[in-house]
Amino acid sequence: MSQPHRSSGILVLYGSAALWCTSIGMSHVLIPLYAIYLGFSILQIASIVSLPVVATLGIRFMGGALSDRFGERLVLHACYLLNTLAAVVLYQAEGFVSLLIAQIISNKSRSFFWTPAQSIASQLPGASSSKRLGQLSACNAAGNLAGLSLGGVVAATAGYPGAFVILFLATLASSVLGFFLPHVEAKPKGRSVWKIFVGIGKFLCHRPTWLTISASFAAGLAPALTQSIYPIYLAQLGYGEQWIGFTVALRALGPIASGLMLAPLITPSRQAVMYAAGIAGLGVFVIGSGSLDHIIFLGFCMAALGTSSGLMDVLYQVRATQLSSASDRSAAMASMGLGWNLAYIVTPVVVGWLAELYGIKLALMITGTFLIFVSSGTRLWYRLLGAAVTIPLERPGELNGVTAGTPKQS
Numbered sequence: 409m410s411q412p413h414r415s416s417g418i419l420v421l422y423g424s425a426a427l428w429c430t431s432i433g434m435s436h437v438l439i440p441l442y443a444i445y446l447g448f449s450i451l452q453i454a455s456i457v458s459l460p461v462v463a464t465l466g467i468r469f470m471g472g473a474l475s476d477r478f479g480e481r482l483v484l485h486a487c488y489l490l491n492t493l494a495a496v497v498l499y500q501a502e503g504f505v506s507l508l509i510a511q512i513i514s515n516k517s518r519s520f521f522w523t524p525a526q527s528i529a530s531q532l533p534g535a536s537s538s539k540r541l542g543q544l545s546a547c548n549a550a551g552n553l554a555g556l557s558l559g560g561v562v563a564a565t566a567g568y569p570g571a572f573v574i575l576f577l578a579t580l581a582s583s584v585l586g587f588f589l590p591h592v593e594a595k596p597k598g599r600s601v602w603k604i605f606v607g608i609g610k611f612l613c614h615r616p617t618w619l620t621i622s623a624s625f626a627a628g629l630a631p632a633l634t635q636s637i638y639p640i641y642l643a644q645l646g647y648g649e650q651w652i653g654f655t656v657a658l659r660a661l662g663p664i665a666s667g668l669m670l671a672p673l674i675t676p677s678r679q680a681v682m683y684a685a686g687i688a689g690l691g692v693f694v695i696g697s698g699s700l701d702h703i704i705f706l707g708f709c710m711a712a713l714g715t716s717s718g719l720m721d722v723l724y725q726v727r728a729t730q731l732s733s734a735s736d737r738s739a740a741m742a743s744m745g746l747g748w749n750l751a752y753i754v755t756p757v758v759v760g761w762l763a764e765l766y767g768i769k770l771a772l773m774i775t776g777t778f779l780i781f782v783s784s785g786t787r788l789w790y791r792l793l794g795a796a797v798t799i800p801l802e803r804p805g806e807l808n809g810v811t812a813g814t815p816k817q818s
Contacts, residue, residue: 416588417590418590420585421528421544421589421590422543422547423547424582424585424589425547425548425551426548426550426554427578427579427581428487428491428517428582429547429548429550429551430558431495432491432551432552432555433551433553433554433558433657433660434555434556434562434574434575434578435559435575436555436559436634436656437559437652437656438498438559438568438571438572439510440453440456440635440640441559441560441649441652441653442501442507442563442568443507444640444643445568446504450764451757451760453636454637454757454759455508456504457511457752457756458636458754458755458757459508460511460515461752467515467516467519468520468746468749471483471519471738472739473602473604473608475524475742476604476735476736476738480524480528481524483520484525484528484586484589485583485589487518488579488583490513490517490520491517491583492576492580492583493513494511494516494517494579495575495576495578496576497510497513498514499576515752522741523738523742523745526541526544527737528589528592529541529543529544530729530737531592531593531734532590532592537726537729538674538729541667541729542666543667543668544667545666545667546663546664546667547667548663549660549662549663549664549714549718550660552657552659552660553661555578555657556634556656556657556659557653559571559657560649560651560653561653562574564653593734604736608743609743611739611743612743615793616731616793617731617743617744619727619790620731620744621743621745622793623683623686623727624720624745624751625747625751626687626690626716626717626779627718628717628747628748628749628752629751629755629779630713630714630716630717631659631752632756634659634710635752635756636756636759636760637763637768637771638655638656640763642655642656644768651703654707655703655706657710658707658708658710659717661711661714661715662711662712662713662715663714663721665715665718666715666719666721666722667722674722674723676730679723679726679727680786682719683720683723683786683789684783685716685719686716686720687720688716688783689712689715689716689719690779691775691776691778691781691782691783692780693709694772694775694776695773695777695780696709696712697772698768698769698770698776724744724745724747725741725745728740728741728745731744755775758775759771759772762775
């Protein structure tokens with residue numbers, strides 16, 4: 409591939425991903441605000457966020473299998489088209505069931521997005537995988553920031569129908585760019601989707617995978633709270649839609665900084681320190697957000713939460729890259745990113761349940777304290793789960809049923 413075509417392909421990946429994240433960021437604000445407008449309870453809103461993730465949990469694995477069989481470009485484009493369909497359904501939504509259906513379709517898109525996008529980025533030439541993954545994370549965060557900021561503003565100025573139209577246009581633009589995604593290493597021939605799908609389960613049989621899953625869970629925790637609990641919390645504090653959208657949008661500032669500045673620093677010798685710092689940061693600033701009522705301090709906590717979750721996001725991707733070869737990269741990303749899906753299932757429901765019992769402030773205090781406890785046990789978790797630096801295979805390429813080289817050292 410010539411240098412101009414290579415550069416344009418990289419820009420298309422980053423641009424289409426940023427637009428996709430813009431639409432996702434808008435939906436993160438619009439859906440809970442629209443649900444509040446319709447009079448839903450905290451648990452109903454939490455259910456709209458978490459239940460669709462349960463319905464689409466296995467799709468992350470299927471997306472990894474399809475990517476390793478047919479290529480990341482095709483699956484990523486399908487993800488963009490699903491997001492466009494979700495925007496159309498959301499425009500027609502008028503109650504709990506229709507909002508739930510829109511969320512299910514949107515979550516199908518999300519389940520397909522991360523694995524092929526991260527797999528493509530990790531294989532792009534011209535820089536290390538940690539740098540490319542950090543750049544992708546920064547572009548995703550920038551798009552998310554734009555979407556979160558735009559969601560509250562357009563809801564307040566153009567109403568929900570107008571906001572849903574703008575959301576549709578963002579999804580359509582990413583779908584068009586999907587036709588021009590960059591090419592990466594071709595996948596080996598002669599593999600069935602089912603065999604690759606089953607092979608993903610073999611990743612889950614090894615301890616290092618579960619350490620990485622815990623990192624991806626931490627990465628998904630702040631976005632899950634931003635989509636479910638924090639809009640309700642800010643509304644209870646008396647802030648309007650514009651302020652809610654602006655404040656939760658500040659979370660996306662953090663991954664931009666962590667993706668560009670902290671990601672290149674993630675080396676094998678520093679991974680445990682990064683792991684502890686990321687989870688501790690989440691705990692401290694979740695507690696801080698429940699302690700402070702002023703919008704400036706809440707905005708600072710949102711940005712700090714984004715930095716911590718962004719660091720954990722890149723950390724789990726780097727570990728997945730180190731523990732896989734190019735032929736099974738999507739399978740590794742799918743299995744080790746499982747924590748992100750689990751975070752969207754567990755966090756809104758558990759924190760929402762605590763909020764119903766004790767109020768949102770105390771619920772955030774309990775959540776943050778638990779995270780700090782987890783961070784304090786980092787050395788133990790690494791001893792129990794991270795002792796092996798590679799995932800042992802009986803023969804090269806066993807996970808996908810072909811000979812494809814041995815996994816990289818971490």
